[in-house]
Amino acid sequence: MHLIRPEPLTPEAFAPFGDVLDTTGAFRLINEGLCQRHHDRARLDFGPDGRAGISIFQAQPRALPYRFDLIERHPEGSQAFLPMTEHPFLVIVATSPEATPQAFLTNGAQGINLYRGTWHGVLTPLHAPGLFSVVDRIGSTPNLEEHRFTEVWTVLAP
Amino acid sequence: MHLIRPEPLTPEAFAPFGDVLDTTGAFRLINEGLCQRHHDRARLDFGPDGRAGISIFQAQPRALPYRFDLIERHPEGSQAFLPMTEHPFLVIVATSPEATPQAFLTNGAQGINLYRGTWHGVLTPLHAPGLFSVVDRIGSTPNLEEHRFTEVWTVLAP
Numbered sequence: 001m002h003l004i005r006p007e008p009l010t011p012e013a014f015a016p017f018g019d020v021l022d023t024t025g026a027f028r029l030i031n032e033g034l035c036q037r038h039h040d041r042a043r044l045d046f047g048p049d050g051r052a053g054i055s056i057f058q059a060q061p062r063a064l065p066y067r068f069d070l071i072e073r074h075p076e077g078s079q080a081f082l083p084m085t086e087h088p089f090l091v092i093v094a095t096s097p098e099a100t101p102q103a104f105l106t107n108g109a110q111g112i113n114l115y116r117g118t119w120h121g122v123l124t125p126l127h128a129p130g131l132f133s134v135v136d137r138i139g140s141t142p143n144l145e146e147h148r149f150t151e152v153w154t155v156l157a158p
Numbered sequence: 159m160h161l162i163r164p165e166p167l168t169p170e171a172f173a174p175f176g177d178v179l180d181t182t183g184a185f186r187l188i189n190e191g192l193c194q195r196h197h198d199r200a201r202l203d204f205g206p207d208g209r210a211g212i213s214i215f216q217a218q219p220r221a222l223p224y225r226f227d228l229i230e231r232h233p234e235g236s237q238a239f240l241p242m243t244e245h246p247f248l249v250i251v252a253t254s255p256e257a258t259p260q261a262f263l264t265n266g267a268q269g270i271n272l273y274r275g276t277w278h279g280v281l282t283p284l285h286a287p288g289l290f291s292v293v294d295r296i297g298s299t300p301n302l303e304e305h306r307f308t309e310v311w312t313v314l315a316p
Contacts, residue, residue: 023289026182026281033219033281035216037292038214038215038216040213041211041212041214042212044210050168054179054198054240056180059192061192077183082240082242084240084241086243123189125206135212138198
């Protein structure tokens with residue numbers, strides 16, 4: 001069997017794939033000291049023919065162990081997933097279709113921004129409602145590549 | 159006294175000020191039917207010298223009745239507040255500094271996008287953690303105007 005053990009999402013481990021969007025690190029105090037602004041945390045890239053857009057995704061919750069045989073990527077743009085709940089969610093990424101995929105679990109207060117072209121699994125919340133704000137490329141040209149594995153991968157409970 | 163009764167946030171009532179970002183209305187099914195994509199819901203505008211960025215805000219929770227005497231606007235860019243929790247938050251907006259401000263309460267599954275130039279109160283969560291993803295203008299030129307009222311406004315409990 002092809003088994004993957006998820007690890008906690010950290011900026012260091014996720015660096016090849018994208019940004020971790022959370023309240024760690026430096027900030028500016030705004031609003032008379034009542035708000036921390038963790039400024040400009042995502043490397044956004046919508047390509048030459050795209051623009052930024054905000055969409056709302058509602059995905060069906062999954063459970064661990066989770067089986068998948070599909071990854072995808074968006075060659076023309078980055079894609080940020082910003083949870084609208086405090087529930088951890090599962091993030092699957094791969095450096096290439098030939099590589100072993102990696103799985104991460106968020107801590108409930110983290111979003112992610114997948115860099116343009118990063119191979120990733122579909123959105124996989126682990127709790128209802130699977131509600132996310134998504135900042136990705138709006139454009140009229142193709143922006144999806146899919147890879148179907150010949151065998152099924154299973155993400156285990158941590 | 160200057161009293162404001164908050165109303166539920168609806169797209170119709172909020173139309174002069176910005177977009178309501180939620181899962182109402184039309185969507186595309188993606189990810190083999192397991193995810194609803196409510197596509198490109200915000201009118202983003204970052205001006206001629208700006209670009210989109212994602213920042214994370216953590217604001218101190220407030221309580222109702224809530225007193226304020228300051229509103230602000232960003233003349234060079236739209237600003238979206240996307241809650242990272244399921245808690246309702248308070249939204250204060252005004253058509254101008256001379257107008258009576260209006261207050262809205264979200265339903266716990268709504269973000270907002272303030273149009274470029276909309277007068278608004280500072281970010282006012284009503285529950286901890288006051289955690290939000292913010293999509294606004296990143297740029298090097300001034301983008302903040304403030305207006306201090308001569309009297310204090312009070313937002314009442316609904």
